[in-house]
Amino acid sequence: MHLQYGPALIEGVSKDSALIVRVKRLVVSAKTKYQEVQIVDTYDFGRALVLDGYIQSTEADEFIYHETLVHPAMIAHPRPRKVLIVGGGEGATLREVLKHPTVEEAVMVDIDGELIELSQKYLDFMHQGAFQDPRTKLIIGDGYEYVMNAEEGQFDVIVLDLTDPYGPEISKKLYSREFYAGVKRLLRDQGIIVTQAGNSFFYPKTYDYVLKNISDNFDIVREYWYWIPSFSYACNFITASDKVDPAGLSENEVEKIIEERGLKLRIYSGLHHISLMKGKVLKSGFSGY
Numbered sequence: 001m002h003l004q005y006g007p008a009l010i011e012g013v014s015k016d017s018a019l020i021v022r023v024k025r026l027v028v029s030a031k032t033k034y035q036e037v038q039i040v041d042t043y044d045f046g047r048a049l050v051l052d053g054y055i056q057s058t059e060a061d062e063f064i065y066h067e068t069l070v071h072p073a074m075i076a077h078p079r080p081r082k083v084l085i086v087g088g089g090e091g092a093t094l095r096e097v098l099k100h101p102t103v104e105e106a107v108m109v110d111i112d113g114e115l116i117e118l119s120q121k122y123l124d125f126m127h128q129g130a131f132q133d134p135r136t137k138l139i140i141g142d143g144y145e146y147v148m149n150a151e152e153g154q155f156d157v158i159v160l161d162l163t164d165p166y167g168p169e170i171s172k173k174l175y176s177r178e179f180y181a182g183v184k185r186l187l188r189d190q191g192i193i194v195t196q197a198g199n200s201f202f203y204p205k206t207y208d209y210v211l212k213n214i215s216d217n218f219d220i221v222r223e224y225w226y227w228i229p230s231f232s233y234a235c236n237f238i239t240a241s242d243k244v245d246p247a248g249l250s251e252n253e254v255e256k257i258i259e260e261r262g263l264k265l266r267i268y269s270g271l272h273h274i275s276l277m278k279g280k281v282l283k284s285g286f287s288g289y
Contacts, residue, residue: 009040009048011055011232014202019232021045021055027122032114039122045230049090049123051115051163057090058230062126065196065235067268068226070096072276073157073194073239075257076246080156083107084186086143086174088161089115091127097159098133099263106136107155113140144173147182155186160195166206177213180240184217192241193218199233200225204283207236214240222247224276236281247277 007023024041031037038050046059057065070093074080083097085108097106110116116138120131131138139146143162160183162171173179175195183193195214200207215221218240225234239246251270258265 009038009042009050009053009055011050011053013232014199017202019055021048021230028118030114030118032112034112035115037115037118039118047123047125048230049119049126054163055230056163057092057123057126059125061229062090062092063266064226065228065231066092066096067265068224068235068272068276069093069161069194069196069237070159071263071265071268072224072237072246072273073159073192074100075254075273076239076241076244076249077156077190077192081105082155082188084155084158085109086147086158086160086162087171088159090119090123091116091130093159093161094133094136095126095128095130097157098130098135099265100261102261103135106133107139108136109139109141109143109146111140111142116140144179144182147179147186150186152185153188156188156191158183158186158191158193160193162196164196164198165210166198166203175210175213177216180214180217184242187241190241190243192239192244192246194237194239197223197236197238199231200236201282201284202233207281207283211238214238218242220245222277223281224279225281226276234282237276246273249273249277 009021011019013019022043027039029038035052041047048058049056079102081104083106089110094108162174165175197210219242222239225236228235251274254270254273
């Protein structure tokens with residue numbers, strides 16, 4: 001194998017391992033009030049959004065991450081009408097939520113308005129017009145403050161699409177026990193939440209911290225993971241509810257809901273759902289971080 005070196009993005013996968021991605025061109029580089037933002041065109045993954053040096057989404061595989069994050073919780077809820085999204089600045093999580101015709105309103109809260117402006121301009125293939133959907137209510141603000149001050153009992157599903165818990169400071173408080181208590185307060189009776197939770201193999205201690213904080217607040221907690229090529233690791237996800245259990249759905253039940261809602265999906269299916277819910281979460285045999 002022959003690698004032609006040139007401009008490259010070197011991203012830490014753990015504290016001692018790295019991913020090197022060869023870059024065709026830098027589309028835009030900006031420092032917002034909250035974070036460093038780069039949008040680059042790469043050889044293997046197409047256009048990519050990079051925040052504080054970490055790949056968040058790429059043209060080639062963002063659908064794997066976003067469908068796997070959003071649909072297990074959305075499918076598990078019998079009729080998700082009002083959904084809260086915290087984070088997800090490129091708009092792809094919003095896009096996936098709005099695929100469900102039951103959704104009457106999707107409230108998206110992101111602290112970085114400059115990032116959203118850049119996403120709307122340069123990442124149209126990710127949001128696919130979701131920001132302009134009449135069901136979308138976009139709020140530029142602190143997700144933590146929004147959750148702690150919003151009216152209780154108003155959401156069916158809450159999706160937390162955040163940067164990693166061991167990543168930039170901007171999102172660390174959004175993995176705390178207090179935050180999850182606030183999230184739970186906003187749910188309706190059959191409400192369910194889902195969060196991305198970093199990587200349990202390279203960062204088992206941090207993952208266990210997130211899992212414990214969620215488990216301290218909810219009765220039904222399910223862990224799952226899936227390989228994301230541009231992350232160079234399996235990304236972990238956690239769902240939580242007091243009433244709704246995604247692991248209780250059969251393959252046929254998931255397929256029936258997908259058909260009834262007319263969902264157009266690339267990877268998520270009844271079989272995909274079962275494989276997620278039946279898999280075991282992997283942790284490193286080393287000490288972890």
